[in-house]
Amino acid sequence: MTARLSPKQAGLLFALIMSLLMAAIMSGIITAVNRGLAPGYLMAWGRSFAIAWPIAFPLILVLAPRVRAFVERVARG
Incomplete structure (x- = not known):
């Protein structure tokens, strides 16, 4: 059974x-x-990552759908 x-x-x-x-x-x-x-x-990398990831995650949640829609509009011409 696959989920x-x-x-x-x-x-x-x-x-x-x-x-x-x-x-x-x-x-x-x-x-x-x-x-x-x-x-x-x-x-130092670990500290930088600990700062960057909590910023990156919500940004991708918010921006990915908008970027996808923009690309679809541009691709359609």
Whole structure:
């Protein structure tokens, strides 16, 4: 038996995964650019991620549907 997600649940899961990935990648890169890969990098990255993810998650929840609608309008011409 496979579990199916409702469209709302799928949207939340998408936002969760996308925000985790984007916040981790971006905070990691920006921390590396600003500090280098010196001792303490992972701790600094963790702090940056802890700040970035709670911002990224609700932003994706709010912005993804608007961006999707914009792209659909542009794609239709």
